[in-house]
Amino acid sequence: MLRLDGDRPVRLQTQGPGNVVRIEGDRPVQFQTSTFNNVAGNMNVSHTTNVGESGLDILYRAVSLDAMHDSAERPADPACHPGTRSAIFYQLEKWSFEQPSDSPILWLHGCAGIGKSAIAQQFAASCHERGQLGGSWFFKRGSVSRGTWKNLVPTLAYQLTVAFPQLGPRIQRAVETDRLVLGKAIHHQLEKLLVQPFRNAPPLASCPVLVIDGLDECEDRGTQTALIRALIDILRSGDSPLHFLVCSRSEPHLRELFEAPENSDVCRGLEIQRDDAAYSDIRRYLTEGFSRVQKIHTARGMLLDDGWPGENTIEHLVKKSSGTFIYASTVLRYVDDEYSHPAERLDAVLSLDPSSLTPLDDLYTQILSSIPNKPTLLRILLAIPETQYLDPEQMDIILRMRRGTSRAILRGLHAVVRVQPPRILGYQKPVQLLHTSFGDFLMDSQRSLSFCISGEDLLNTLVHDMARALLSGSLGSDNFQ
Incomplete structure (x- = not known):
């Protein structure tokens, strides 16, 4: 009993x-x-x-909703500007239709800020529209749900059952046959959930494409290489028609693995070049972006000429971008401030050292320098990557500030930080850095100098403030839903 x-x-x-x-x-x-x-x-x-409980029920409980390209759980990464990246998308689509493929793994790589996530986002959306997307996963460094590989395979497998219903019973049976599969090593999960269901299965109308973005943001280097080695091993058998697009920075340990001669039968590389096409795309992006800013602010009563800011200015910014979209997009977001005159904002950008070899760092410093309360700014900036779940109102509580202080300060950082409107019916929208490169900048004292947030004193203070807020009951359980 x-x-x-x-x-x-x-x-x-x-x-x-x-x-x-x-x-x-x-x-x-x-x-x-x-x-x-x-x-x-x-x-x-x-x-x-x-x-x-069915195998699909078990899979669903392990799904990370915020890792998918079209998830409502996270703000979508920006897609590419219309008319840009056409050569890259042509190559991606051509590869996606190869059946069978000589290279089931395509490694899309490039430097920080060059637009890998935007390409992955748009390519996943395009594959979805034509019924070819099997699933997507976007890593995010430090995230509880997206910073590790733990839920990667079940999330991809569950998406496969939705995109290709004929695979559903097979994947479900694979889970029910071994209900402990989700707790096993990555190689075992991939074999059982993404390879075994295809064996002796009727051919699909199209090759399912799985998109994995931000591999370099997954846990540690050992985990990254283990994941790719496992993918290479299971795809080498030829039992699965899956195509994997893997996007990451051109890190040495990943380059060594993807470009190894013994892996050429499975892997192919596609580097995003900073070539004439990239500069042309950025020029078009800036021209159309400034035109939009000009129309919006002119309608608000600000004086801006039709040709503003002029071809020379755009060419200067194109050159300073060094072929990376992150610089151009950050400039546009900084200039397009509803509480400032865009011409004055642009003048501040143009006044930065023209001979500097680190224009993005200079831009980040300029943005941070425009915030008057530096000590409070640093405390708020540290709370964003360290907590991953706080909205501005919770930051006010933890940091013991008057309600609205965090929102007021973050308003001036809209070019580098995403802040959602106040919560509705208790639903929380955390503050997020717009790009990994800004987080890297803040943590590197040689780059961010006095704006560095990696100091031990700042971290100890934040930990103390959070502990005090939790122990005092200032943050109830509803704050963490």
Whole structure:
């Protein structure tokens, strides 16, 4: 006998290994699949899965919704500007239709800020529109749900069952055959969930494409290489028609793996070049972006000529971009401030050292320098990457500031930080850095100088403030939903 629901005794009856039924009178009720240990008359219950729970139910519980390209759980990464990156998209689409493919893994790589995530976002959306996207996963450094590989395979596998329903029963059966599969090594998960369901399966109308972005933001280098080695091993067998687009920075340890001669039968590289086409795309992006800013602010009563800011200015910014979209997009966001005159903002950008070899760092410094309360600014900036879940109102509580202070300061950082409107009905929207390069800048004392947030004193103060807020009850459980 086991007592549940207060003091009422309930009889448990096993039906096969781990299958337990709760008996209420003569009526059997499904209970849960569990491990039961009887020690000196005391029964310990270790939960695993529910009886009657399908393989798809088990998969769904392990899905990271915010990792998908079209998830409402996170603000979508910006797509490419219309008319740009056409040569890259042509190559991606051509590869995606190869059946079978000589290179089921395509490594799209390039330097920080060159637009890898934007390309991955748009390519995933394009594949989805033509019924070719099997699933997508966007890593994010430091994120609880997206910073590791733990939920990667179940998230991709579940998306496959939705995109290609004929695979659903096979993937479901793979999970039900081994209900512990999600706790096993990455190679085992990939084999069971992404390769085995295709064996002896009828051919699909198109090759499913799986998009994995930001590999270099996953945990540590060892985990990154282990994931790719596992992918190479399982795809080398040829049992799966899956195409994997893997996007990352051109890190040496990844380049060594993807470009190894022994892996050329599975992997192909596509580098995003800072060539004439890239500069032409940035020129078009800036020209159309400034035209939009000019129209918006002219309608607000500000005096801006039709040709503003002029071809010479655009050419100067194109050159300073060094072929990276992150510089151009940050300039446009900084200039397009509803509480400032865009011409004055642009003048501030143009006044930066024209001979500097680090124009993006100079731009970040200029943006941060425009915020008057530097000590408070640093405390807020540290709270963004360290907590991953705070909205401005929670920051006010933790940092012991007057309500609205965080929003007021973050308003001046809209070029580098995403701040959602105040919560509605208790739903929380955390503050997020717009680009990984800004977080890298803030953590590197040689780049950010006095705006560096990697100091031990700042971190200790934040930890103390969070502990105080939690212990005092200032942050209730509803703050972390």
